[in-house]
Amino acid sequence: MDKIAVLREQAASLSLHNTKDKLEELIHQAEQEELTYTSFVENIFSGEIKYRHDKAQAKRIKEAGFPYLKHLKDFDLSFCRSISKKQFKQLSELTWIDGIYNLILSGPPGVGKTHLAIGLGYHACEEGYKVSYTTMQSLVQCLRTEEIDRRSRTKMNRIRKSSLLIIDEVGYLPISATEGNLFFQLVSELQEQTSIVITTNKGFEEWAEFLNDPALATAILDRLSFRCDRIKITGKSYRLENRKSFLNEGETTDEI
Numbered sequence: 001m002d003k004i005a006v007l008r009e010q011a012a013s014l015s016l017h018n019t020k021d022k023l024e025e026l027i028h029q030a031e032q033e034e035l036t037y038t039s040f041v042e043n044i045f046s047g048e049i050k051y052r053h054d055k056a057q058a059k060r061i062k063e064a065g066f067p068y069l070k071h072l073k074d075f076d077l078s079f080c081r082s083i084s085k086k087q088f089k090q091l092s093e094l095t096w097i098d099g100i101y102n103l104i105l106s107g108p109p110g111v112g113k114t115h116l117a118i119g120l121g122y123h124a125c126e127e128g129y130k131v132s133y134t135t136m137q138s139l140v141q142c143l144r145t146e147e148i149d150r151r152s153r154t155k156m157n158r159i160r161k162s163s164l165l166i167i168d169e170v171g172y173l174p175i176s177a178t179e180g181n182l183f184f185q186l187v188s189e190l191q192e193q194t195s196i197v198i199t200t201n202k203g204f205e206e207w208a209e210f211l212n213d214p215a216l217a218t219a220i221l222d223r224l225s226f227r228c229d230r231i232k233i234t235g236k237s238y239r240l241e242n243r244k245s246f247l248n249e250g251e252t253t254d255e256i
């Protein structure tokens with residue numbers, strides 16, 4: 001076996017994956033640029049650190065369970081008048097996750113609630129936070145079945161260890177008394193350890209209705225609201241305003 005092959009095997013056995021993959025490139029660069037021994041070793045170490053950092057970040061993003069990716073940079077503030085530039089900057093800085101603040105984004109369909117929630121979650125993953133995304137419906141299903149279903153248990157374990165939990169579409173479907181109680185228990189459990197972002201089409205006064213229990217709704221909102229910001233997004237649906245059509249202009253018909 002030649003020397004490079006031996007070194008590659010040794011790098012693999014030490015889990016130096018970047019060094020293993022780029023060994024020849026690293027050596028070639030050192031020769032070309034006449035690097036000092038110190039710089040050569042530095043290149044190996046920094047390449048390895050970057051590789052691990054990128055890998056861990058990709059893992060966090062994958063495990064967060066986003067249904068699709070949305071980015072904060074694509075969120076058009078001039079379209080969304082309910083959030084000021086300053087508020088958006090503060091949200092993007094993510095210090096509210098360290099302070100375990102919650103965020104409730106409410107408003108009608110299409111105004112960007114999910115975009116903003118996923119954008120913040122994605123950015124949090126980039127910055128090293130453990131994030132979980134779930135819809136309310138899927139969360140309730142997991143809470144109900146975690147004792148008997150391994151996948152639900154795995155998801156709930158991850159949620160309980162997350163720094164940020166995004167619960168999308170709260171209030172779209174009514175939930176039973178048992179489900180409401182399980183949700184209350186989870187919110188209580190997480191209140192000192194996990195930031196929760198909720199997106200909802202319901203105002204606070206309507207929570208009693210979809211939870212079917214005014215006392216429970218008050219208790220849940222009490223827990224959620226203690227350290228919390230509420231942003232009511234008003235205005236038109238971005239989807240409707242930016243409707244895309246695959247038919248050519250002039251060929252479309254409004255006669256349907």
Ligand code: ADP
Pocket residue numbers: 070074075076077079080107108109110111112113114115116199238239
């Ligand atoms: P909601 O969750 O409030 O129903 P979404 O976040 O799903 O709305 O937004 C609907 C679509 O419109 C998505 O494709 C989203 O990326 C886009 N969108 C909404 N608001 C904005 C915005 N302010 N800037 C850019 N895209 C937006």
Ligand code: MG
Pocket residue numbers: 113114115168169199
């Ligand atoms: Mg949505």
